[in-house]
Amino acid sequence: MIAPVLEFDAVSKAFGGFRAVADMSVSLGKGEILAIIGPNGAGKSTLLNLGSGALAPTSGDVRHDGNSIAGQAAHRLVHRGIARSFQITSIFPGMDVAENVRIALMARRGYCRQFLWPAHRLLNDEIEALLAQVRMAEARNRLAGELAAGDRKRLEFAIALAGSPSVILLDEPTAGMSADERALVVEVLKELNERLGLSILFTEHDIDMVFALAQRIVVMHQGELIAEGTPQQVRADPRVREVYLGKGHRAEM
Amino acid sequence: MQITAKSLAGFAIVVFILVVSPYLTDESNLFVLMDVLIAILFATSYNLVLGGAGLLSFGHAAYFGLGAYTVALLQAHLGLPMLVGIALSPIVAGVFALLVALLTVRLSGMYFAMLTLAFAQLIYTVIAEWYSFTGGDNGIPITVPDYFFVTAHYFYLTLGIVVGGVLLLWLIGNSPFGAALHAIRENPQRASFVGLNVKLYQVAAFTISGALSGVAGALSGSLHQMAFPSMLYWTESAQPVLMALAGGIHAFFGPAVGAAIFTVLNFFVASYAGYPLLVFGVVVLVLVMALPEGVVGTFRRWLIRRRDAGSRAAPASRDARP
Numbered sequence: 001m002i003a004p005v006l007e008f009d010a011v012s013k014a015f016g017g018f019r020a021v022a023d024m025s026v027s028l029g030k031g032e033i034l035a036i037i038g039p040n041g042a043g044k045s046t047l048l049n050l051g052s053g054a055l056a057p058t059s060g061d062v063r064h065d066g067n068s069i070a071g072q073a074a075h076r077l078v079h080r081g082i083a084r085s086f087q088i089t090s091i092f093p094g095m096d097v098a099e100n101v102r103i104a105l106m107a108r109r110g111y112c113r114q115f116l117w118p119a120h121r122l123l124n125d126e127i128e129a130l131l132a133q134v135r136m137a138e139a140r141n142r143l144a145g146e147l148a149a150g151d152r153k154r155l156e157f158a159i160a161l162a163g164s165p166s167v168i169l170l171d172e173p174t175a176g177m178s179a180d181e182r183a184l185v186v187e188v189l190k191e192l193n194e195r196l197g198l199s200i201l202f203t204e205h206d207i208d209m210v211f212a213l214a215q216r217i218v219v220m221h222q223g224e225l226i227a228e229g230t231p232q233q234v235r236a237d238p239r240v241r242e243v244y245l246g247k248g249h250r251a252e253m
Numbered sequence: 254m255q256i257t258a259k260s261l262a263g264f265a266i267v268v269f270i271l272v273v274s275p276y277l278t279d280e281s282n283l284f285v286l287m288d289v290l291i292a293i294l295f296a297t298s299y300n301l302v303l304g305g306a307g308l309l310s311f312g313h314a315a316y317f318g319l320g321a322y323t324v325a326l327l328q329a330h331l332g333l334p335m336l337v338g339i340a341l342s343p344i345v346a347g348v349f350a351l352l353v354a355l356l357t358v359r360l361s362g363m364y365f366a367m368l369t370l371a372f373a374q375l376i377y378t379v380i381a382e383w384y385s386f387t388g389g390d391n392g393i394p395i396t397v398p399d400y401f402f403v404t405a406h407y408f409y410l411t412l413g414i415v416v417g418g419v420l421l422l423w424l425i426g427n428s429p430f431g432a433a434l435h436a437i438r439e440n441p442q443r444a445s446f447v448g449l450n451v452k453l454y455q456v457a458a459f460t461i462s463g464a465l466s467g468v469a470g471a472l473s474g475s476l477h478q479m480a481f482p483s484m485l486y487w488t489e490s491a492q493p494v495l496m497a498l499a500g501g502i503h504a505f506f507g508p509a510v511g512a513a514i515f516t517v518l519n520f521f522v523a524s525y526a527g528y529p530l531l532v533f534g535v536v537v538l539v540l541v542m543a544l545p546e547g548v549v550g551t552f553r554r555w556l557i558r559r560r561d562a563g564s565r566a567a568p569a570s571r572d573a574r575p
Binding site: 052054073074075078079083084086090091092093094095099102103104106107108111112113114115116117118119120122159160162163 | 424425427428429430431432433435436439440442443444445446447448449450451454
């Protein structure tokens with residue numbers, strides 16, 4: 001077993017009486033690509049929120065490189081090297097593409113406490129490199145709010161990748177994308193994983209995307225882990241079939 | 254960039270005209286001009302919170318008034334000269350702004366506005382009631398040194414401090430710190446997930462804004478040779494809000510233009526009619542309904558549209574920097 005970079009240890013999250021995540025233990029290995037799948041409301045996004053500092057667990061622990069990060073503020077976790085994207089793409093719509101990446105880079109470097117020197121020429125080479133990584137170099141002067149859905153999503157990757165995180169949590173990274181864009185995202189993520197050893201935890205509804213990218217899959221249902229294993233094992237698991245088929249999801253699985 | 258260069262050139266021209274104005278106009282106009290300059294510093298400082306951090310503060314009169322009281326109280330109790338008071342005003346106003354910010358940034362929107370208003374009223378009440386220390390509602394006189402009794406001399410002092418303060422705010426707005434505020438205003442969630450401590454930046458912006466509002470108040474108190482509790486009263490807090498909205502909160506020089514319009518209009522209305530705030534309210538209503546981005550914001554949009562139409566640039570290209 002590879003050393004875990006992000007561990008959920010018997011984590012639960014309750015909203016009032018509703019347990020969105022119940023006693024989940026999952027660990028993301030260093031350099032691993034792990035998919036979390038499950039029907040709507042299974043608790044996938046909640047799990048990502050627990051891992052990225054958006055939510056504090058009701059019980060259990062979350063560890064990064066062996067240190068507890070449960071309940072720590074999101075901005076602190078970013079500086080530990082945990083980045084994320086959101087199901088509803090979260091960018092700075094009133095800034096141009098380059099400025100979106102620049103603010104992320106400046107924040108990671110701690111430049112944002114500088115009051116007096118101008119920001120607008122900083123870090124252009126790195127912005128260029130990050131945008132090239134998500135194949136968006138030619139869009140650098142466009143207003144982020146005017147981009148198409150797939151481009152916004154890729155810009156959000158560039159923002160998340162700024163400052164070389166060691167872990168990235170992606171909530172439905174290809175939602176709303178065309179097949180071509182999806183293929184591109186798979187390619188980009190695989191490349192980052194191979195070249196930089198980036199550990200990736202992602203949720204996804206598109207099963208083709210999951211099998212194209214994931215090295216290991218965790219299946220959640222009603223806040224609990226119901227199956228875990230390689231794509232082949234998960235595909236063959238009868239409980240997974242029942243959950244998916246029973247809900248009318250992805251019958252071709 | 255092009256528009257930034259143009260607005261800076263415009264700024265330089267305005268400063269030049271102001272520098273020569275004591276030779277061009279008489280004393281009574283200089284007094285109005287000084288009120289305008291002070292209002293410009295107040296509104297531009299204020300806008301670091303509203304346009305910059307995206308927070309609606311409704312208590313900035315407190316920091317403005319604290320600036321004036323810094324000068325007056327240091328003089329009355331310690332015998333320190335006016336200039337020392339002006340120099341210390343940003344520290345005193347800044348410390349109060351910091352304390353209030355620490356207690357208020359947890360809230361957002363209307364709750365934040367109401368709480369800043371409540372703290373401002375608290376400070377107002379203490380100053381208005383504490384007769385032995387502040388003179389209560391009699392206010393405290395400020396003695397101006399002989400040199401600054403010459404109107405032109407005080408005018409240059411005001412001009413220098415206001416231009417310095419506005420340039421400082423301009424640098425802040427264009428710095429990485431300013432970019433962080435912009436990010437927080439646009440999308441606080443994403444801002445914290447790129448590693449920005451949102452509340453910390455909001456507190457910092459509020460503190461700087463309060464400190465420079467204090468400088469404006471110190472200049473105002475010294476100009477009128479008096480610190481009055483009414484300078485801190487909540488209706489005064491409406492002024493920078495209205496000035497900023499009228500000029501445009503997303504253009505750097507918007508609040509300054511709004512402040513100039515407000516102050517000049519106020520002067521004429523106060524001279525010829527009885528209800529200055531009523532008239533100004535109507536003007537703001539018209540401006541906000543007809544020009545929702547303020548005078549400067551609307552003008553800038555017109556410039557951009559004209560340039561894009563002229564160059565047939567790509568529809569998405571843009572350069573909306575003030």
